[in-house]
């Protein structure tokens with residue numbers, strides 16, 4: 001998925017779009033003549049990389065490049081683009097806008113976002129979607145808090161209903177010690193769950209009056225948390241289904257051969 005302005009500008013760059021340049025008092029202004037391109041992007045509905053058509057919806061963006069400082073300023077904002085998956089036709093709006101401190105990219109999908117898988121429970125889907133939406137507009141601490149809630153719902157769905165998240169993880173740990181854990185937890189390093197809980201708690205608490213600790217939460221961390229969740233959801237909700245479907249197909253053929 002595209003979740004940074006630089007990532008999206010790379011897509012535009014790869015399209016080899018027409019560029020028009022002019023100078024205003026030693027500052028080079030580059031206008032991109034971008035109309036449309038096809039690129040390989042992550043589609044949240046398909047859950048994988050797909051060929052997507054990227055269109056320009058509003059005017060072309062202008063980039064002001066100062067040749068001395070090499071700073072780049074995106075002018076004439078906001079600019080809106082649209083990416084459409086060629087397989088499932090789901091649409092993603094990409095808005096370049098002036099945020100409170102810098103130019104940012106907001107990514108808005110028409111489907112559940114982030115790493116949700118088709119058979120994840122709706123409560124987990126809800127919180128991962130919330131995490132993704134917060135992340136796509138740069139609200140990283142809010143996003144981390146939502147991943148924490150998604151983890152709590154996931155454990156609740158798996159029968160760990162008592163207490164808050166810390167207690168749920170502790171109960172799972174006790175079951176692992178007694179070799180009484182659910183199948184999906186057999187090879188699970190519980191350190192992943194504990195880390196998500198700790199960072200999630202830190203995203204909401206006063207942390208001894210130190211707001212600077214929030215700087216530990218950035219888009220790279222959230223990308224990693226998303227990957228960990230994707231693996232977890234696949235292991236719990238998708239892999240067992242794939243496995244039993246494959247087994248049924250095999251058994252059917254084996255039966256046909258034995259007749």
Ligand SMILES: [Zn+2]
Nearest residue numbers: 043046085088
């Ligand atoms: Zn798709």
